Amino acid sequence: MSEKPPKKSKKKPLIIAAACLLLLVIGGAAFWLTRADDGKDGDPLALDDNATMGILPGIDIAERQAQLQEQLDEGMIAFSINSSPVFANGGAEGNLMLENPANNAKLLVVEIYIDATQELVYQSKAIPTGAYIENARLDKVLEPGEYQATAYFKAYREEDHSFIGQAGAAIKITVLS
Numbered sequence: 001m002s003e004k005p006p007k008k009s010k011k012k013p014l015i016i017a018a019a020c021l022l023l024l025v026i027g028g029a030a031f032w033l034t035r036a037d038d039g040k041d042g043d044p045l046a047l048d049d050n051a052t053m054g055i056l057p058g059i060d061i062a063e064r065q066a067q068l069q070e071q072l073d074e075g076m077i078a079f080s081i082n083s084s085p086v087f088a089n090g091g092a093e094g095n096l097m098l099e100n101p102a103n104n105a106k107l108l109v110v111e112i113y114i115d116a117t118q119e120l121v122y123q124s125k126a127i128p129t130g131a132y133i134e135n136a137r138l139d140k141v142l143e144p145g146e147y148q149a150t151a152y153f154k155a156y157r158e159e160d161h162s163f164i165g166q167a168g169a170a171i172k173i174t175v176l177s
Contacts, residue, residue, distance in 0.1 A: 077167040078104045079153045080132075086174045090141035094173070095134065096122075098151075102130035106164060107156040112138075112171070115148040121173075126156065138173075147173040 055061065080099035087094035100108045106129065112122040121140040124133060149171050155164040 073105065074157075074164060077106070077108070077153055077155045077165065079108060079110075079167065079169075081110075081151050081153075081169055081171060083169070084172045084174065086176065087138065087142070089177050090143060090175050091137065093135040093137050096136050097132065097134055098124065098127060098136070099132040100127040100129055104129050104155075105158065107158055107161070109154045109156070111152045111154065112149050112173075113152070114173075115150055121149070129158065142173070142175045144175050144177050147175070149173050 055064075078101045080097065080101065082095055082097040085094045085096050098108075098110050100106075107126040108124075109126055110122070110124040111120060113120055119140065121138045121142065122136065123139060124136070127133060150168050151171050152166050152168045154166045156162065157164060
């Protein structure tokens with residue numbers, strides 16, 4: 001009887017290949033995870049490792065709050081206006097009811113533009129803090145009808161008259177005849 005040579009196992013190379021593949025997958029995942037953690041892959045919100053939580057030493061908290069409040073107060077523009085003023089005719093006074101509240105601490109100049117044409121139809125002079133204009137004539141005579149418009153309140157510092165900013169309000173002007 002003749003002896004048969006032993007069969008070579010086909011499983012051994014397959015197990016070695018699977019183990020190599022598994023090592024590559026684990027190595028690649030580890031590479032990507034460490035790269036994502038360093039914040040250098042373009043994530044603009046990656047936290048800086050050098051940042052210290054808290055307030056800078058030597059900063060007076062009350063002084064800082066006062067400075068921030070001053071900036072907030074200056075940037076906010078308080079005003080009041082009639083959102084639907086009525087004029088008896090194109091040349092008559094209407095009830096604009098423009099107000100610069102007492103807590104505003106800035107001068108206001110009001111400009112009203114017709115939305116459809118961007119035409120300036122009213123411009124006030126400076127309204128001091130704590131003052132109002134109840135009735136006023138438009139600077140341009142309008143035909144009877146309703147006009148969608150925007151009132152811009154331009155704010156200026158009281159002490160040097162420098163421009164701060166502006167806020168707008170949508171209104172509907174009605175001219176009766």
